[in-house]
Amino acid sequence: MTLAPPSPRPSPTAVRLRLAVQPPHGRQARRIDGAWWPRSYDLLSELALLLGGLPQAWGQISSVVVNGGEWSAPPGRMLVADQVVRLRRTDSPQAPHTACLLAPGRGRWDLLVVPPGASEAEARQLMADAVQDELFSREHPMSVAARRRCPVAVC
Numbered sequence: 001m002t003l004a005p006p007s008p009r010p011s012p013t014a015v016r017l018r019l020a021v022q023p024p025h026g027r028q029a030r031r032i033d034g035a036w037w038p039r040s041y042d043l044l045s046e047l048a049l050l051l052g053g054l055p056q057a058w059g060q061i062s063s064v065v066v067n068g069g070e071w072s073a074p075p076g077r078m079l080v081a082d083q084v085v086r087l088r089r090t091d092s093p094q095a096p097h098t099a100c101l102l103a104p105g106r107g108r109w110d111l112l113v114v115p116p117g118a119s120e121a122e123a124r125q126l127m128a129d130a131v132q133d134e135l136f137s138r139e140h141p142m143s144v145a146a147r148r149r150c151p152v153a154v155c
Helices: 043-052 120-130 141-147
Strands: 017-019 034-036 063-067 076-080 083-090 098-103 107-113
Touching: 017 120, 034 120, 043 063, 043 076, 043 083, 107 120
Parallel strands: 034 107, 063 083
Antiparallel strands: 017 034, 063 098, 076 083, 098 107
16 A cells, blocks of 8 residues: 655635534434535545544544545545545445545544535535435435436436
Protein backbone atom coordinates (compact mmCIF):
# COMPACT_ATOMS: atom_id res chain seq x y z
CA MET A 1 0.00 0.00 0.00
CA THR A 2 1.23 3.45 -0.83
CA LEU A 3 0.87 6.49 1.34
CA ALA A 4 -0.39 9.62 -0.34
CA PRO A 5 1.57 12.84 0.23
CA PRO A 6 0.58 14.86 3.30
CA SER A 7 -2.26 17.32 3.00
CA PRO A 8 -2.50 20.46 5.13
CA ARG A 9 -5.63 20.91 7.23
CA PRO A 10 -7.94 22.91 4.94
CA SER A 11 -10.35 25.60 5.96
CA PRO A 12 -13.67 24.16 7.21
CA THR A 13 -15.51 26.66 5.01
CA ALA A 14 -14.10 25.00 1.88
CA VAL A 15 -16.10 21.81 2.50
CA ARG A 16 -19.76 21.59 1.50
CA LEU A 17 -21.10 19.65 4.47
CA ARG A 18 -24.34 19.65 6.40
CA LEU A 19 -24.63 17.60 9.59
CA ALA A 20 -27.75 16.35 11.31
CA VAL A 21 -28.56 17.16 14.89
CA GLN A 22 -28.22 14.04 17.03
CA PRO A 23 -31.57 12.44 17.91
CA PRO A 24 -33.01 13.12 21.36
CA HIS A 25 -32.19 10.56 24.05
CA GLY A 26 -34.26 7.42 23.64
CA ARG A 27 -34.94 7.87 19.92
CA GLN A 28 -33.73 5.46 17.32
CA ALA A 29 -30.24 6.16 15.96
CA ARG A 30 -30.03 7.87 12.57
CA ARG A 31 -29.09 5.97 9.43
CA ILE A 32 -27.40 9.03 7.96
CA ASP A 33 -25.51 11.61 10.00
CA GLY A 34 -25.30 14.32 7.37
CA ALA A 35 -24.64 15.13 3.74
CA TRP A 36 -21.46 15.97 1.87
CA TRP A 37 -21.31 17.59 -1.57
CA PRO A 38 -17.80 17.10 -2.97
CA ARG A 39 -16.67 19.15 -5.94
CA SER A 40 -15.27 16.09 -7.77
CA TYR A 41 -14.70 12.35 -7.44
CA ASP A 42 -10.97 12.91 -6.77
CA LEU A 43 -10.87 11.04 -3.48
CA LEU A 44 -7.57 12.40 -2.18
CA SER A 45 -8.34 16.08 -2.61
CA GLU A 46 -11.98 15.80 -1.55
CA LEU A 47 -11.27 13.77 1.60
CA ALA A 48 -8.65 16.26 2.71
CA LEU A 49 -11.31 18.97 2.59
CA LEU A 50 -13.95 16.81 4.27
CA LEU A 51 -11.76 15.66 7.15
CA GLY A 52 -10.61 19.22 7.75
CA GLY A 53 -14.21 20.41 8.03
CA LEU A 54 -15.52 17.82 10.51
CA PRO A 55 -16.42 18.74 14.09
CA GLN A 56 -13.58 18.15 16.55
CA ALA A 57 -16.01 16.13 18.69
CA TRP A 58 -15.87 13.40 16.04
CA GLY A 59 -12.23 12.77 16.98
CA GLN A 60 -9.49 11.43 14.74
CA ILE A 61 -10.99 9.70 11.72
CA SER A 62 -8.86 6.62 11.05
CA SER A 63 -10.82 4.94 8.22
CA VAL A 64 -13.03 6.09 5.37
CA VAL A 65 -15.10 3.83 3.12
CA VAL A 66 -16.68 5.46 0.07
CA ASN A 67 -19.33 3.71 -1.96
CA GLY A 68 -19.48 3.89 -5.72
CA GLY A 69 -17.32 3.23 -8.73
CA GLU A 70 -17.11 6.91 -9.66
CA TRP A 71 -14.41 7.64 -7.04
CA SER A 72 -10.77 7.69 -8.08
CA ALA A 73 -8.87 4.65 -6.87
CA PRO A 74 -7.81 5.14 -3.26
CA PRO A 75 -4.12 4.61 -2.46
CA GLY A 76 -4.89 2.53 0.63
CA ARG A 77 -4.12 5.33 3.05
CA MET A 78 -3.37 9.02 3.09
CA LEU A 79 -1.85 11.52 5.49
CA VAL A 80 -4.11 14.42 6.51
CA ALA A 81 -2.84 16.95 9.06
CA ASP A 82 -0.23 14.47 10.38
CA GLN A 83 -2.86 11.74 10.68
CA VAL A 84 -2.90 8.46 8.72
CA VAL A 85 -6.34 7.65 7.32
CA ARG A 86 -7.07 4.26 5.75
CA LEU A 87 -9.15 4.41 2.57
CA ARG A 88 -11.40 1.87 0.91
CA ARG A 89 -13.90 1.93 -1.91
CA THR A 90 -16.86 -0.44 -2.22
CA ASP A 91 -19.85 -0.90 -4.50
CA SER A 92 -22.51 -1.93 -2.01
CA PRO A 93 -26.10 -1.63 -3.26
CA GLN A 94 -27.24 -1.39 0.39
CA ALA A 95 -25.53 1.98 0.86
CA PRO A 96 -25.42 3.84 -2.46
CA HIS A 97 -23.95 7.33 -2.49
CA THR A 98 -22.48 7.19 1.01
CA ALA A 99 -19.21 7.65 2.85
CA CYS A 100 -18.57 5.91 6.15
CA LEU A 101 -16.16 7.57 8.59
CA LEU A 102 -14.71 5.64 11.54
CA ALA A 103 -13.03 7.08 14.63
CA PRO A 104 -11.76 4.53 17.17
CA GLY A 105 -13.46 4.97 20.52
CA ARG A 106 -15.73 7.72 19.17
CA GLY A 107 -18.00 6.07 16.66
CA ARG A 108 -19.09 5.76 13.08
CA TRP A 109 -20.67 8.43 10.92
CA ASP A 110 -22.43 7.83 7.62
CA LEU A 111 -22.75 10.69 5.18
CA LEU A 112 -24.91 10.92 2.09
CA VAL A 113 -22.67 11.88 -0.84
CA VAL A 114 -24.41 14.30 -3.16
CA PRO A 115 -23.01 13.78 -6.68
CA PRO A 116 -20.53 16.53 -7.64
CA GLY A 117 -22.45 17.25 -10.85
CA ALA A 118 -25.69 18.05 -9.01
CA SER A 119 -27.08 21.52 -9.49
CA GLU A 120 -27.00 23.80 -6.47
CA ALA A 121 -30.79 23.52 -6.07
CA GLU A 122 -30.69 19.71 -6.21
CA ALA A 123 -27.78 19.55 -3.78
CA ARG A 124 -29.42 21.90 -1.31
CA GLN A 125 -32.62 19.85 -1.35
CA LEU A 126 -30.81 16.54 -0.88
CA MET A 127 -28.68 17.98 1.92
CA ALA A 128 -31.75 19.43 3.65
CA ASP A 129 -33.56 16.10 3.33
CA ALA A 130 -30.54 14.29 4.75
CA VAL A 131 -30.63 16.17 8.04
CA GLN A 132 -34.38 15.99 8.66
CA ASP A 133 -35.19 13.54 11.45
CA GLU A 134 -38.56 12.50 10.07
CA LEU A 135 -37.28 11.61 6.63
CA PHE A 136 -34.08 9.90 7.68
CA SER A 137 -35.55 7.72 10.35
CA ARG A 138 -37.44 5.93 7.56
CA GLU A 139 -35.86 6.41 4.16
CA HIS A 140 -32.64 7.17 2.31
CA PRO A 141 -32.76 10.60 0.55
CA MET A 142 -31.64 9.19 -2.78
CA SER A 143 -34.84 7.10 -2.71
CA VAL A 144 -36.82 10.26 -2.07
CA ALA A 145 -34.99 11.97 -4.94
CA ALA A 146 -35.89 9.08 -7.25
CA ARG A 147 -39.56 9.41 -6.32
CA ARG A 148 -39.36 13.14 -7.09
CA ARG A 149 -37.67 12.22 -10.40
CA CYS A 150 -34.59 14.21 -9.44
CA PRO A 151 -31.77 13.56 -11.93
CA VAL A 152 -29.33 13.25 -9.01
CA ALA A 153 -30.86 9.89 -8.09
CA VAL A 154 -29.50 8.22 -11.20
CA CYS A 155 -25.89 9.36 -10.82
